[in-house]
Amino acid sequence: MTTPIRLFLAPLFLSLCVGCSTWSRIDCAGLITSGRDGWQHPERVVEVLALAPGDRVAEIGAGDGYWLSWLSDAVGPTGRVYAVEVDDEKVQALEERVAEDGLANVVVVRGDFDDPKLPDGGIDLAMTVLTYHHIERRPTYFRALRRDLSARGRVAHLDDRPDVSAPFRWFQSEGHWSDPEGVRDEMAEADYRLVATYDFLPLQSFQVFAPNADVARAGDAAGESRP
Ligand SMILES: C[S@@+](CC[C@H](N)C(=O)[O-])C[C@H]1O[C@@H](n2cnc3c(N)ncnc32)[C@H](O)[C@@H]1O
Numbered sequence: 001m002t003t004p005i006r007l008f009l010a011p012l013f014l015s016l017c018v019g020c021s022t023w024s025r026i027d028c029a030g031l032i033t034s035g036r037d038g039w040q041h042p043e044r045v046v047e048v049l050a051l052a053p054g055d056r057v058a059e060i061g062a063g064d065g066y067w068l069s070w071l072s073d074a075v076g077p078t079g080r081v082y083a084v085e086v087d088d089e090k091v092q093a094l095e096e097r098v099a100e101d102g103l104a105n106v107v108v109v110r111g112d113f114d115d116p117k118l119p120d121g122g123i124d125l126a127m128t129v130l131t132y133h134h135i136e137r138r139p140t141y142f143r144a145l146r147r148d149l150s151a152r153g154r155v156a157h158l159d160d161r162p163d164v165s166a167p168f169r170w171f172q173s174e175g176h177w178s179d180p181e182g183v184r185d186e187m188a189e190a191d192y193r194l195v196a197t198y199d200f201l202p203l204q205s206f207q208v209f210a211p212n213a214d215v216a217r218a219g220d221a222a223g224e225s226r227p
Helices: 003-016 022-033 036-040 042-048 068-075 088-101 138-148 180-189
Strands: 056-060 080-085 106-110 123-129 149-160 192-198 204-211
Touching: 036 042, 042 068, 056 068, 068 080, 068 088, 068 106, 080 088, 088 106, 123 138, 138 149, 138 180, 149 180, 180 192, 180 204
Parallel strands: 056 080, 056 123, 080 106, 123 149
Antiparallel strands: 149 204, 192 204
C-alpha cells in the first residue's frame, strides 16, 4: 500500500475502531500509516531479544529479507546472520538483496524442509517469523535444531495469532497462523521450555524458548558458558 493511500485510509480506519481501547485505536492507525513496521515493531523485537555484537543469529524462513538489516545491525561486523530459505527463487533474491545492501555479515543458506543446514553449535538465536506454521513435523524439526544451538542458544517464534479481533484480523492471511498454546506444546515435545513471552505485537504471538539441559549439544561440548 502506498503512503498517500495509507494516509487517506488512516482516519477512516481509526473511526472503524470505535469499539477498541485508545491504545488499540492508535495501534490501528499505525498499521495503516507505517506499513509493516507499524505492526511488526522490528526495533522493539530486536531490542527485547537482547542481541549483542558478535552473536550468531539464524532466521529460518527469511522470505524477502525483511528482517536482515535489523539483525545484521544488531550483531555487528563480528556477528553472523544466517538467512535460511527453502525456496530457490527466494534464495536467489536474498543473495541479490544481501549484495545490494552490503550486508557483509549475512549468509544466505539453502535449507531443506526438515533441516536448516546450520553449523553445529553455531547459533545463539534461531528465529521464525510468520514461518512456524509452514514448517512440517515441527517437534522433529526443532528437536534436531538443538544440535545447532550454542550453550546459550534460544529459539524465538513470532507468528500470527488466530484470536485477534477485527480490525486487526484484516491484516492477517486467513489460516496462516498458529495457536500460541500449540506452539508451546510442540516445543515442549521437542524438549524446550518457554523462557519469555511478549505481548506488544498486535497481530502475533512472540515466544522465546530454550532447550532443556538434559541433551548434550555441540555448543556445550565447545565449552560455551554465557547465560
Ligand atoms: C510468510 S514467509 C515469512 C518471511 C519472513 N520471515 C518475514 O517475516 O517476512 C514464510 C517463508 O518461510 C519459508 N519456509 C517454509 N518452510 C520452510 C522451512 N522448512 N525452512 C525454511 N524456510 C521455510 C517459505 O519459503 C517462505 O519464504
